[in-house]
Amino acid sequence: MSIILAIFLGLVILILAFAAIYHKNIKVAIIASGAVGLFASVLYLLLAAPDVALTEASIGSGLSTIIFFYVLNKIRQSND
């Protein structure tokens, strides 16, 4: 059961990662990269690495997303 869930999560991560790279709208791409972190943390938990999952959930999906948004806003301001 858990291997099926792991494969499913891996596919979702792949799709989201492609969205993060190729999506035209940068905001959507940033959200997709945050979601990659979120699903990756669930995958780490399934693969018996709860320590890594905690880090990934807070840094990968929380902090790095908001830092990307701040930087995006900053870049837009300096382009105007």
Next chain:
Amino acid sequence: MIKKGILLLLLAGFVVVISNLIINFSGSSELNPLARYYAENGPTEVGAANLVTAVVVTYRGFDTLGEVTILFIAAAIVGFFLKILNSNNNRTSSLRKPSEILETASTLLVPTIFMLGTYIFINGHLTPGGGFQGGAVIATGVMMIILARPTSEFNHKLLSILEAISGIGFVLMGVLGLILASGFLNNAFLPLGKLGNILSAGAIPIIYVFIGIKVGSELTSILNSLKENQNEV
């Protein structure tokens, strides 16, 4: 054309090498000698119920010190390039009001998140997680404060003092281990206690509290300097 051909050749080479690795891969049926040493002697030598913590803080404690240093340098560079100006250039008017749901939920969630982060780093030697994870969770709570109340201000002095004290404390614990026990960051200069108790594993809980505060204040100061810099161009 030639460029593409070389690229294809390279790709084919990668496929050959990597497929070779995958086909011939067989998981090892037993732990390698180093891992077996950790698993057998960790509980008696270090006394931490969470073996990952035993490796991260004592056996490989020097690497953790390096990690914390890298984070410190990153925070310092962010702080250097995004100097915080004390001009309140009417940020309040330009900011959109956060949603009611987020504002209300944050009052409930932020203390809970802080408590979870503190729990994670205090229980780092017993349950999964540790100083780094706890500090990151606390910084996530700070992120929520920023999202829900964008005008809130943080005390820079307090953040830098916390960071400095916890950094010095971490290194001091390492030096104490060097003087009183067998080596740098050895935790055995305090009584090891009973495996699984909250007051066990020697100096690990103290080191993890220091690391947690350090990581939390560093990530908070990174977020804070990014936040304060949004409106001045």
